[in-house]
Amino acid sequence: MISTNLAYALGPAAVGLTVVTTLGLSVGKWLQNAGGVMQILTFGILILLPFLAYRRGGLRNYRPFELTLPALSLFSLNVFGKMSMGAFSGFEYVAILAGECRNPARSIGLSVVIAQMASIWWVPSPKC
Numbered sequence: 001m002i003s004t005n006l007a008y009a010l011g012p013a014a015v016g017l018t019v020v021t022t023l024g025l026s027v028g029k030w031l032q033n034a035g036g037v038m039q040i041l042t043f044g045i046l047i048l049l050p051f052l053a054y055r056r057g058g059l060r061n062y063r064p065f066e067l068t069l070p071a072l073s074l075f076s077l078n079v080f081g082k083m084s085m086g087a088f089s090g091f092e093y094v095a096i097l098a099g100e101c102r103n104p105a106r107s108i109g110l111s112v113v114i115a116q117m118a119s120i121w122w123v124p125s126p127k128c
Contacts, residue, residue, distance in 0.1 A: 098104035
């Protein structure tokens with residue numbers, strides 16, 4: 001309905017929007033996958049940047065797992081709230097991906113187990 005009204009308002013050039021709307025989920029799936037690939041590439045580059053800077057001499061030392069508690073302030077509480085909200089903002093994708101899986105109950109349950117095992121395995125041990 002929106003694409004039809006835009007085609008009436010903007011003329012025949014807006015018919016491309018009608019074609020995209022007709023293709024619907026197949027175009028949306030490709031855009032979603034392209035966005036996911038770009039996000040993974042961005043994270044990978046951000047992970048590699050400190051190592052490249054260290055290798056080129058831009059960093060004197062690099063300790064990625066040095067843990068300290070932040071000072072308790074309104075700013076730190078604000079950042080903590082934003083980070084915790086960001087941690088919960090991906091739950092809607094479970095419903096989207098469940099429609100794409102052959103056996104969603106098994107696949108999603110297995111992914112949760114794998115994520116928990118990976119988080120336990122990747123946590124650095126405290127310095128004694």
